Amino acid sequence: MLNLMLIMMRANGGFHNRQRGATLIEYALIIAAIALVVLVGSMAITGDLTSFFDTVGGELE
Structure with missing residues (x-):
């Protein structure tokens, strides 16, 4: 019974x-x-x- 539990725990860990x-x-x-x-x-x-920055730069000059 203990061996079966160990096998199941190992299989679950792999998953x-x-x-x-x-x-x-x-x-x-x-x-x-x-x-x-x-x-x-x-x-x-x-x-x-x-375009936006070109327009703003043109307005500032």
Whole structure:
């Protein structure tokens, strides 16, 4: 009976380690997606910001 409990505990520990690895990969994918959204968003507003600062610079001269 004790051997069976030890086997079950070892098997459960292995599953827990695999689950932790999967969680790490999921967090990495979420961070990569957020970085991609920030990059695309900043590229989309770059032209607008350049125009804005050109206009403000022209008014100040």
